[in-house]
Amino acid sequence: MxxxxxxxxxxxxxxxxxxxxxxxxxxxxxxxxxxxxxxxxxxxxxxxxYHFKNKADLFYTIIEQYFSKLNLLIDEVVEGSEADENKLQQVFFKFIEFGLNHQSQYELMFMLRNKEVDALAQKAANESYQKFANTVHSLSAQKLSVAEVWSIFLALHGFVSYYRGFVDRFEDAKAAAEVHVNFILKKM
The missing domain is CATH 1.10.10 (Arc Repressor Mutant, subunit A)
Known part of the structure; x- marks a missing residue:
């Protein structure tokens, strides 16, 4: 030993x-x-x-880093030089790309249910969703309701959930992602 x-x-x-x-x-x-x-x-x-109170605290620290990474991707699109009318499409692509290129992380962020960590992880999840919702509201040409933004999020989440485990990375589902994102945009 x-x-x-x-x-x-x-x-x-x-x-x-x-x-x-x-x-x-x-x-x-x-x-x-x-x-x-x-x-x-x-x-x-x-x-x-010495560094963490318990396993849930350690897990939350990791989850918080994942959400920060996703939030940074959204910020990069918003602050990027691309025309505003294309930014919303890029935010949707970045969400799907993150989910499919980081499948284990995505599962921990959005699909794990555990009473011990849900309360902790919920804070980071809510902050990330709020960033997503605010971004969608600010980039959308029309005024969207809270329910409509939630439906958009669920449509993107559903896409990632469906392809998670069937593809190794975003590039493997890119064509389907383009169709899905463009479908969402047409309905807005």
Whole structure:
């Protein structure tokens, strides 16, 4: 057995997040344990508690990073040099692209249901959805209701959910994504 590291020796929050992310993406939330994360890092599980209150807190940190990445993609489209009339289409494509190029992350963000983490993850999910909704409202040529924006989100989510696991990446479903996005835009 290898000697364990003390909390102050080299173990960083980033190392813990990287190992935990890897485990959460390979298996479900219930199967991942702080002890197993610590074992793979060569430290005591107590050292992880120096950085995180519990497994849910660690999971939330990872989920929050995923939502931040998705939000950044939306910001890049909005702030980009492309004509405004094309930006809404690009936001929809970026959402689908993110979901299909990061399928494990997308599943953790939008499809995992667990009482222990739902309350924590809901904050990041709500903030991300609010960014999406505000972006759709600001880029749409017509005034959309809250229900219409929610329906657009569900249509995009449904597309990603359907193709998740059937394709390896966005490029494999790009033609279908173009048809889907253009269909949504025609109905707006």
């Amino acid at each position: 290898s000697p364990r590291k003390r909390a102050s020796e080299e173990l960083t929050k980033e190392m813990i997040i990287k190992e935990a992310r890897s485990q959460f993406e390979k298996t479900d939330f219930q199967t991942v344990s702080m002890r197993n994360i610590a074992k793979n890092l060569g430290c005591s599980h107590g050292a992880i508690y």
